[in-house]
Amino acid sequence: MFQYDRCSRNSACACFQLPGASNTGICTDRYAVTCSELASCNRTTNHCSQSDHTCVHHPQCRDIPVCYPAPHYNKQFCQPMPIMPNIPASATWAKNGVTVSGGNGNGNAINQLFKPDGIVIYDDQTLIVADGQNDRIIQWKKGDTIGEVVAGGNGKGNGLNQLKGPRNILIDKETDSLIICDTGRVNGLAMNDQRYLYVSDNAKQEVRRYQWGDKNGIIVAGGNGHGKHLNQLSVPTCLFVDSEQNVYMSDNWNHHVMKWAKGAMA
Template identity: 50%
Template sequence: MKSILIPTSHFCFISAPLRASSTDIHPNTKWIQNGLTVAGGNGQGSGINQLYSPCGLYVADDQTIYVADRDNHRIVEWKSGATTGQVVAGGNGQGNGAHQLNGPLDVIIDKERDSIIISDLENKRVVRWPRRNGTSGETIVSNISCVGLTMDENRSLYVVDQGKDEVRRYRIGDTEGTVVAGGNGQGNRPDQLFGPWYVFVDRDHSVYMSEYGNHRVMKWEEGAKQGIVVAG
């Protein structure tokens, strides 16, 4: 079997600041019945009030939204209540230059360095851009089919390498990375992954990931050699 890269026109991935492992919701809670458009909504396009096949997004503490605007090859910042966005990375056409992106799929914020970390899928790299007034980025992970990103409270970076069916952790200063889930070839055994995509890390450093190919969600505790199925 070969790894799969699924077209993402109909997928959206959400990252948010690390949150508690459980949330108390009152049993009589009522939910708003209609959604509110907070970014885009003006048809497909490249205008600053438009998006084109948006994929991953990150919601900052102040409710500012950062969107991986895949087919516009850019990251767009939408402040709460704004009717237009602002390009904060890419937006210089499709390409592999330091000032360009090519099909970005996911984005997170490194608050300590005030920077944006991007899964630049078609360029097979993970890049870091300044969060404010950035004109180019630096490659921090190369030769990777990265489809998802997250970061723990220690600022360790977790990347989903769908090409190798594994999740790797990069601690600060680490250039090689450590496999924390999968890494045993593609398959459906507890020690394998098949088409991993979305990733989340809890406060115990357990890694959760959705597997497109195995139709399941797995949990890998820190240091574990295999995962357990928690959904699917």
């Protein structure tokens, strides 16, 4: 990226190029300090004496590199912009699929699945499957012929090492952990880049959004009882949240997919 290019969802963040590097920089708050508060980098090493500062170019302030604050919470403040896949309009897909997990009949062996439900895929193409009737979460690395149980698999139950017909899963990349939707009134899970957790509740006919550590959440869709009106839901199931926090859901018993804009009245 080039000097001062926008590099985050947060419009206050910009790219500051590193000395001696071509199109390489840090993404940080461009309004964190004034020019008069900046100190020059060590002219020999381009290092900064403060551990939470980085040596960068800032030509609006000085002609020589300066030490600019890049605190530990910078990743949360300057969250990266989403990378949109560049799929050509003329792209085509294979007409036949390929089995990548299971395919050996229903059963509980580690090369089998039994009524699998939700799936997620890591960046390295490792596949995580909610193996519903086997009460477990099983992982299949790319090219593997057998899976590995990563949660549950200790019989049906509500113990901390057990699951009961898991329906859905997602990956929290911040903590590299799984969030599992076990059988009950909850069907769908989604998490956006701000780590808000969205949960569809098919008993209350609503979708709630939770901040990390929040036990109550707020209603972002539905919550007006079971029905067909545009402010109602009827067994909300799968969820998707886009970069603008619009919520999309499959409204199961109403036989349609709905979009609820951020801030829409429930």
